[in-house]
Amino acid sequence: MIPQIEPWLDEEVLRQLTEVVESTWLIEGEKTRLFEQKFADLAQCQHAIAVSNATVGLYVCLKVLGVGEGDQVIVPDFTFIATANSVIWAGAKPVIADIDEKTFNIDPAGIEDKINERTRAIIPVHIYGQSADMESIKVIAKRHDLFVIEDAAQGIGVKFLGRHVGGWGDAGCFSFYGNKTITTGQGGMITTNDEAISRDCLILKNHGRTEKGTFVHQHIGYNFCFTDLQAAVGLAQLSKLDDILSKKRRNRQLYKELLADLETVHFPTVDPRCEDVPWFTNILVNDPHALGEHLKVADIGTRRFFYPLHRQPCYRGWWQDEFPVTDRIYQHGLSLPSSATLTEDQIILICQEIRKFFRMREKP
Numbered sequence: 626m627i628p629q630i631e632p633w634l635d636e637e638v639l640r641q642l643t644e645v646v647e648s649t650w651l652i653e654g655e656k657t658r659l660f661e662q663k664f665a666d667l668a669q670c671q672h673a674i675a676v677s678n679a680t681v682g683l684y685v686c687l688k689v690l691g692v693g694e695g696d697q698v699i700v701p702d703f704t705f706i707a708t709a710n711s712v713i714w715a716g717a718k719p720v721i722a723d724i725d726e727k728t729f730n731i732d733p734a735g736i737e738d739k740i741n742e743r744t745r746a747i748i749p750v751h752i753y754g755q756s757a758d759m760e761s762i763k764v765i766a767k768r769h770d771l772f773v774i775e776d777a778a779q780g781i782g783v784k785f786l787g788r789h790v791g792g793w794g795d796a797g798c799f800s801f802y803g804n805k806t807i808t809t810g811q812g813g814m815i816t817t818n819d820e821a822i823s824r825d826c827l828i829l830k831n832h833g834r835t836e837k838g839t840f841v842h843q844h845i846g847y848n849f850c851f852t853d854l855q856a857a858v859g860l861a862q863l864s865k866l867d868d869i870l871s872k873k874r875r876n877r878q879l880y881k882e883l884l885a886d887l888e889t890v891h892f893p894t895v896d897p898r899c900e901d902v903p904w905f906t907n908i909l910v911n912d913p914h915a916l917g918e919h920l921k922v923a924d925i926g927t928r929r930f931f932y933p934l935h936r937q938p939c940y941r942g943w944w945q946d947e948f949p950v951t952d953r954i955y956q957h958g959l960s961l962p963s964s965a966t967l968t969e970d971q972i973i974l975i976c977q978e979i980r981k982f983f984r985m986r987e988k989p
């Protein structure tokens with residue numbers, strides 16, 4: 626079976642984990658501090674705060690920025706559901722906006738229509754490893770005095786106008802879930818260039834205090850702490866990030882070359898201002914469900930695109946508008962196997978199966 630995505634784990638993970646186990650310090654400690662520091666360097670941000678996952682990272686950022694009851698936050702219709710759920714759990718209402726046909730990211734042209742006196746923030750998502758148009762989003766946010774929290778869960782290694790994502794807004798959130806560009810199993814990282822935001826995130830995630838081992842609490846906090854076990858895996862993953870990124874880029878390049886002559890297969894466009902990382906290699910086809918089923922029979926894993934928020938059963942009745950671009954992209958999108966561990970031979974085999982599918986369809 627070729628999985629749609631799997632992490633790339635090696636001896637270095639075991640070495641790092643052994644160090645932590647032998648130290649007996651499993652909870653958040655020195656290794657987490659080192660991982661945070663290295664991640665802040667990568668993201669070109671002054672502060673990085675490790676949290677249990679990106680969903681709570683978004684929640685923490687919203688709470689720290691004072692977004693809650695009665696407020697509205699603009700999010701793209703096309704994203705993993707955690708973007709909107711974090712807003713709801715913070716007490717605010719997500720207001721969804723349609724996406725750009727080419728990049729699948731929130732379309733800045735549609736944002737201002739959604740802004741009213743209750744709007745407090747925008748959460749752009751860097752979907753599938755391509756940056757949202759941060760230049761335009763920042764202009765809109767400034768004009769309307771809104772916070773920007775980047776959902777960079779899928780944005781590790783991604784740059785916009787030469788600058789890593791996660792440092793464009795007031796804060797950013799990255800995910801280290803098992804399928805992400807680097808993983809710690811579960812895990813997330815908040816990034817910011819604002820010292821006060823950084824301190825308040827640390828306080829909220831750490832039971833209302835900045836240090837462990839003290840039991841007089843000035844604030845009512847939560848426990849969204851990391852562990853040094855996760856940091857060990859994260860450090861090992863970071864040490865091979867360049868390899869992971871180049872393998873992911875090689876994957877897409879090879880798929881593109883091998884499928885170039887198929888008029889029925891389209892690859893998304895990359896904004897020239899963005900240095901993207903194809904976290905997933907995606908294609909647009911007429912019938913992604915049928916192609917996915919065909920590949921499944923050949924033991925090749927694929928994934929349909931994220932289901933539009935406005936169609937989610939749990940949000941029935943929340944929004945009345947139409948979101949034609951998200952609908953269209955969902956109806957045609959398929960994510961191909963995209964792991965850094967894929968071999969060239971596997972990609973050749975996958976492309977042969979894709980060709981076979983279209984040949985069978987063409988038969989009279």
Ligand SMILES: Cc1ncc(COP(=O)(O)O)c(C=O)c1O
Pocket residue numbers: 677678679680681704705707708750776778779799800801802811812813
């Ligand atoms: C766009 C987006 N936002 C948020 C999340 C939530 O991340 P986590 O699983 O670390 O909570 C994900 C995870 O898949 C995601 O893809």
